[in-house]
Amino acid sequence: MELSNIEKLLEKYFEGETTISEEKELKVYFTRETVPSHLERYKDMFQYFSEESTITATKDLKLNTGRTRTYTWVGIAASVALIAGIFLTKTTPSEPIDTFEDPEIALQETKKILNLVSQYMNEGKQELVYLNKFENTKNKFIK
Amino acid sequence: MKERAFITLTNGFKDKLFRLAKRLLVSNEEAEDATQEVLLKLWRNKGKMAEYKNVEAFAMTMTKNYCFDKLKAKETANLKIVHSNYKDERPSLQRELEAKDSLDWVGRIMNDLPEQQRMIIQLRDIEQYDNAEIAKMLKINETAVRVALSRGRKKIREELIKKHNYGVV
Numbered sequence: 001m002e003l004s005n006i007e008k009l010l011e012k013y014f015e016g017e018t019t020i021s022e023e024k025e026l027k028v029y030f031t032r033e034t035v036p037s038h039l040e041r042y043k044d045m046f047q048y049f050s051e052e053s054t055i056t057a058t059k060d061l062k063l064n065t066g067r068t069r070t071y072t073w074v075g076i077a078a079s080v081a082l083i084a085g086i087f088l089t090k091t092t093p094s095e096p097i098d099t100f101e102d103p104e105i106a107l108q109e110t111k112k113i114l115n116l117v118s119q120y121m122n123e124g125k126q127e128l129v130y131l132n133k134f135e136n137t138k139n140k141f142i143k
Numbered sequence: 144m145k146e147r148a149f150i151t152l153t154n155g156f157k158d159k160l161f162r163l164a165k166r167l168l169v170s171n172e173e174a175e176d177a178t179q180e181v182l183l184k185l186w187r188n189k190g191k192m193a194e195y196k197n198v199e200a201f202a203m204t205m206t207k208n209y210c211f212d213k214l215k216a217k218e219t220a221n222l223k224i225v226h227s228n229y230k231d232e233r234p235s236l237q238r239e240l241e242a243k244d245s246l247d248w249v250g251r252i253m254n255d256l257p258e259q260q261r262m263i264i265q266l267r268d269i270e271q272y273d274n275a276e277i278a279k280m281l282k283i284n285e286t287a288v289r290v291a292l293s294r295g296r297k298k299i300r301e302e303l304i305k306k307h308n309y310g311v312v
Contacts, residue, residue: 041304044303053271055162
């Protein structure tokens, strides 16, 4: 191709107005052995472009078809277990069971137990009398 | 769709995905990963494949989005450990050593371009898609493609002229 033509194409090329086929022409031209010295600098560029288009991916694609299926089953199993768990805990009764037939006896027993509790509490409280000693000693020194 | 049919279909453009990913992510390994990821995603959604008018263009868009996500994640991760004081003020020295030959140099110039221009030059000058296809892949209009293309090419020319005048390499 004529040199003037190439120069014109180059101008268009840098404006982004060349067509794909014109760009192919440029690529062919610049990958030749000899190019006029003032166009030498574009050689690298076009050579780079054509060289880059030959790079290939080396890793082979692996499609694990089984894997997604096992995961769905795990999901289903987990949700079933979760729902079962919720229902099982809900249905277990936790209401108090009557142990006495006669409410009168039940009242007596409860009173007995509460008395026992208060008795122990009072016993425990007696020990707290010693706390007053702290108070007294403190008052002695800090007025 | 059967596995073999899928592989034959994607083999037609797998390398293009890889090259686009490599252009954006630079690292070979990351580009391999990106390609795998995109193809696997495509495989998982193979049921919808018939809806896509152009699987290749769709896969290219997916690759672009995947790489952008990766880059964004990297950017935020890097922010935490950036120490601007420690930055080497002489990138040209490093470049001189790295750019062993002039073709590497072009690659280096290209990878310094903004992502958009880099991608468009990749798609146009290396993969030879036409502007309409590129516009669809990148979801921008054709004029924007042309403008970015022109800017990117001019930037490469500028850098090449600089290199020729000063003989940096």
